[in-house]
Amino acid sequence: MAATDLTETIPSARHPRSVLVLGATGYIGGRLVPRLLQAGHAVSVGVRSPDKLSAVPWADEVTVHTVDLDDGTGLKAAMEGIDDVCYLVHSMNSGRDFERHEAQAATRLVEATAAAGGRQIIYLGGLHPESAKLSMHMRSRAKVGEIFLASSTPAIVFQAGIIIGSGSASFEMIRHLADALRWMPAPDWVANRVEPLSVRDVLYYLVAACDLPKPVNRAFDIGSGDVLTYAEVMKDFARIRDLPPRHVIALPLPAPTLSGIWVGLVTPLPFALTLPLVQSLQEDAVTRNDDIDAVIPPPSSGLLSYDQAVRLALRREKEGAVATNWDADSGELEQAAKPLPNDPQWAGKKAFVDDRRRLLRDLAVSDIWPVIVSIGGRNGWYSWPLAWKIRGLWDKIVGGAGLNRGRRLPDALRVGDPVDWWRVEEIVPDHKLLLRAEMKVSGDAWLEFTVDQVGPDCEYRQRAIFFPRGIRGRLYWAFVSPFHRFIFPAMACNIERAARRNERRRR
Structure with missing residues (x-):
């Protein structure tokens, strides 16, 4: 069997349409908009x-x-000339009137779509058993889907389980745990069954829905x-990440609130997110049929397995990238699994950062850059030499490189x-030097210098x-x-002092 293509190109739409995306600043919406544009649709976004x-x-490419949606302000104007509406709005708040507000917002959209003569509503909800007692958030999402399906405007409601991609709340919870x-x-919900789906494939279905004849x-x-x-x-995530085997011990903590607090303590996700998220994990989330195949066939290269989806989400990390930039020119669905600029701070690997900034008065980059590129080796590290020697000796003892490698040239560097x-x-001359650590440590570390x-x-x-393991x-x-x-x-x-000496010599 041929390997699944992780970088399947987004096909051009056979039926280009005018599409309104509500929730464009969210996790799915922020990834959907550029794919709709890539497919050839005219895209509008409605944001608060x-x-x-x-x-x-x-x-600049969208209206x-x-x-x-709380009061409908701006919705009528946004719906003018729109064919399809992608409704990707779901709050994780837990106020007393949360479900009523969600239902009212959906009803406002139904009314505005009908008044504007919209063609179709497209909604992403959650997988859930029909007979189960659902959590408040899952119940609300199901209710929104029912409101859309009962409206005079046709609605296609997708129901997905946990979505695998950097920045997805479910995926980040798995990653951090x-x-x-x-x-x-772990709470006893770890024995529940789930059917993960790559964000790449979620976006495939949403884009394809806009192109239905x-x-x-x-x-x-x-x-x-x-x-x-x-x-x-x-356990599989740990295996894919090359971590030691993980041992999950189910404990009798069925109360969703206790489970959510536990997850919030162990991970950097906020309690306001972990509580409703864990509540939604109390039941199985597995597809009951493959009826979607008759309407939207799977991608030509096939749906990604969980293993493939995780590897795709982690690919940038395995390449050693410290920061990920949006690749606006790429038409590949692979981009969907990568972090975006507006993803939450807890998205991605746990990072510890020591950040130092200084404004060096009356000093030129040409004075400080030679100091930066001459760091290490015989020139040392400009601080606490004994501490660096002790750390280097310890690294050597445990099988690392230590400080003995020095450097190729005393005053010049190149990549590698x-x-x-x-x-x-x-290395970007006169601007940036990025060093990756090769010492023995449980994690990945970089030291970065930038000057402007x-x-x-x-x-x-x-x-x-530092990204810990x-x-x-x-x-x-x-x-x-x-x-x-x-x-x-x-x-x-001390780097500044050395640069000042260069500046005085230059004078």
Whole structure:
């Protein structure tokens, strides 16, 4: 069997339409808009705060409407000339009137769509058993789908389980739990079954729905075909991430609130998110049929398995990228699994950062850049030499590179050069030096220097970045971070002093 193509190109629409996306600043919406544009649709977005679109590169390619679904403000204007509406709005708030507000917002959309003569409503809901007692959030999502299906405008309602992609709340919960704990005491919902689906394939279905020759009025289950327990999901994630085997121990903690608090304590996800998220995991989330295939066939290369979806989501990390930029020119669905600028701070691997900034008055980049590119080797690290020697000796003892490698040349660097236990990963002359650590440590580490000329002054930034692996990585950072409070400020200060000496010699 041929391998599934993870980079399937988005096909051009056979029926280009005018599409309104509600929820364009959210996880799915922010990834859907550029794919609709790529397919050839004319896209409008309705958002409560247009300022949130400032970080996305497609803002100038869409028509932006200020829409408040709480009272319907702006909805009528946004619906003018629209064929299809993608409704990707779902709040994770838990107020007393939450369900009523969600239903009212859906009803407002139904009325506005009917008044404007819209062709179709497209909605992404959640997989759930028909007979189960649903959590408040799952019940609300199901109710919204029912409102759309009962309207005079045809609606296609997709029901998906956990979505696998960097930034997805479910995926980030799995990631952080698996990263942090080798022995994982877990609530009893870890025995429930789930059918994960890659964000790449979720977007495939949403884009394809906008290209249907005739509107459809029905709910469809969508899934990858891989049925796992939540415990297996976390164990498999650890295996794919090359972590030591994870052991999940189910505990009798059926109360969703207790489970949500536990997840909130172990992961960086906020309690306001973990509580409703865990409540939605109390039942199986598995497709009941494959009826969707008769309306929208699977991608030509097939749906991604859970293993493939996780590997796709982690690909950028395995390449060693510290930060991910939106690739606006790419037409590949692979981009869907990558982080975006407006993803929440807890999305992606857990990162510890020591960030130092200084505005160096009356100093030129040409004075400080030679100091930065000469760091390491015989020139040292500009702070606490004994501490660096002790750390280098320890690294050597445990089988690492230590400080003995030095550097190729004393005053010049190129990508790939060793610098003691670091290696040059990126260098932009007179602007940026990025060093990747090759020392023995439970995680991935970088040291980054950037400089920019700001009038007569120079803006200097120095970052130590650490992505821990498991609990040992977190304990390592907790141990060394107190020393960083002395080492890294001294490094920045001494680099400035060396640059000042260069400036005086230049005069």
